[in-house]
């Protein structure tokens with residue numbers, strides 16, 4: 001029996017939250033990194049005795065398209081799993097129901113789901129510092145309850161997740177990071193981009209057609225030399241002010 005966490009986490013909030021959940025599992029946990037554009041996800045094989053966590057951030061209330069494409073390549077083989085959707089304190093809308101549909105389509109046996117909050121990776125003033133101590137405590141409690149559901153031999157109860165089908169329309173953030181004068185062309189951003197949107201030969205700008213606005217390149221730059229337009233981020237922050245300002249709590253569905 002293996003413990004596996006399957007995670008898409010461009011800026012680390014989803015991974016931090018996933019780790020809080022899987023640290024409660026007694027055993028070493030293997031990570032499948034869905035941000036790796038060079039990985040062949042169809043090569044993974046699981047055993048029905050394995051236990052999995054599938055974790056993605058919410059982008060516009062949906063599963064990020066890249067994560068969805070890569071998840072669909074996995075063969076679930078009846079593996080019992082918990083879903084974890086991480087969002088920036090606005091809303092996760094239809095992300096969890098979409099995750100449930102994808103996971104079931106791949107053959108996973110979905111037993112539990114968690115929605116959790118982490119710092120908003122675009123408008124970073126929202127949910128700053130989350131997951132915090134209170135979140136981690138709650139996530140560990142949720143993890144134990146979900147694990148009981150995962151270990152239970154029969155799965156008679158249907159999960160009632162928040163969200164709607166058909167899902168809301170997917171929309172991109174349209175924010176494409178660029179390098180500034182501090183860029184030394186080290187190429188780390190190009191290496192770490194989940195969708196190969198930055199050419200190592202032309203580090204300056206990302207390919208707007210490929211870029212998913214995940215903010216990974218800004219996050220990994222050792223020289224703080226990449227950013228998106230500050231005016232755009234201010235405008236996004238203003239739009240989000242009403243929906244993001246009030247603290248939202250993590251939720252468990254079993």
Ligand SMILES: Cc1cc2nc3c(=O)[nH]c(=O)nc-3n(C[C@H](O)[C@H](O)[C@H](O)COP(=O)(O)O)c2cc1C
Nearest residue numbers: 009010011012013014057060061088090091120121
């Ligand atoms: C393109 C994009 C779209 C996002 N859309 C939402 C959203 O609809 N609702 C929300 O609350 N947070 C949203 N966020 C915030 C992320 O869900 C949140 O910051 C998450 O923790 C990012 O995960 P990561 O740190 O693993 O990359 C969005 C972030 C990005 C980059």
